[in-house]
Amino acid sequence: MKKTILKIFLLSLIISFAFAQEVDISGYLYLLRVGNVDAVKTALDSLKKVYPNSVNLKYLEANLNQDGEQAIKIYYDIVLNHPDNEYSDDALFKIVQFFYAKGDYKQAKNELERLKTLYPASPYARVSFRFPEGETVPFANKPSVKPADSKINCNYSLQVGAFVDRKNAEKEKDFFESKGYGAELRTKFKDGKLFYLVWVGCFYNRNEAEAVRMEIKRRFGRESFIISTLEVR
Secondary structure, eight states: OHHHHHHHHHHHHHHHHHHHOOOOOHHHHHHHHTTOHHHHHHHHHHHHHHOTTOHHHHHHHHHHOSOHHHHHHHHHHHHHHOTTSTTHHHHHHHHHHHHHHHTOHHHHHHHHHHHHHHOTTSTTTTOOOOOGGGOOOOOTTOTTOOTTTOSSOOOEEEEEEEESSHHHHHHHHHHHHHTTOOEEEEEEEETTEEEEEEEEEEESSHHHHHHHHHHHHHHHOOOOEEEEGGGTO
């Protein structure tokens, strides 16, 4: 009888421990970056059964969600109910981007101020943004804005890749555009070879570029570097 009670007690501890643990989703975010969406969806369905209370999995689910409105609801849930989660500042930054992309600059600015208040140590909170007409809003990730055609001064961009094969470069460009980033292709000759460069974002200063560089590394595990567009435009 005592052994049975002990087994039940240990089992309950194991279950409680499993439900309390967070899931490392960095690998799944990488799979999303390379386009392996189905594998991530399958893994998410299984993981949610073991970790039904995982906030990280909620964040992953929002990244998978093709419905922007539904994704924003999940991001809000993370920010409002789990403000100490490791992805909470990312979630709030995506909310800022969402409202900016809709043209709701007032709401975007309000959410940006919330981010600075709640997460003063976040790299996103240290970025100085600009609205068109002198307002202040992040513009680097608006889907329709690209470095070449933005009306805002574009002094910096991020180079996320250099490819010999144009198709691979276009695939990389399409990936970032599908995630809401402005992207464009550039060409460069080096050592007698033609390279296709993929640039992401339109930034007024290096602080803005650095914040998005860190976001890309955190979300997708992808390195990029800041380039001065003034030297090549």
